[in-house]
Amino acid sequence: MNDNVGIVIVSHSADVARGTAMMVEQMVGREVPLGWCGGDPDGGLGTNVEAIMAAIDKAWSDKGVAILVDLGGAETNSEMAIEMLPEARRSRVVVCNAPVVEGAVMAATEAASGATLDAVRRTAEELTPA
């Protein structure tokens, strides 16, 4: 149904992940598939591979999924989640090297125009000084 690249937001904080997703929805719109996760089940800070995989599934698009992460474990767990995906999906998911909030809004704006996964990642990463 949706042929825009999906966006996944992974933060150590459930509030940051959800808040970022709300920003994307309200600023860009709902035409971009969106998944997010953050925090551990006890309400503390953390990220985990299963939740990231579920978020990727929620945001899945055949054009691919771009993941925005905050710090350390969010990135390594996202990479692990990608490795655990079915082979056909693995090559269509990327982690963007960009700040999580700004990157998510920029990536989603690009994705909303029907851009490729590569273009979406490049837009998010344009924010990061070389």
Add this chain to the structure above:
Amino acid sequence: MRHEVGLHARPSVKLTKLAKAFESKIDLGLSPDGPWIDAKSIVKVMATKAPKDSTIYFRAEGADAKAALDALVMLVDGDFQDGP
């Protein structure tokens, strides 16, 4: 442009999304002589940080250039409200 906060995050997203709906090459500038930036680049549009009451100039080149300019001017004149 009369938008209360100027060309900030939300207006920038709206402008870029609209520009991307057209095939023409579309540039945006804060003076009639440029410098020009790609109106389809959300990162560049957001970085212009045009304040309230500034004038935004557009130029477009391509098959749907006229329609693109009309739509963009309408968006800015309409204070970045959602269209009908």
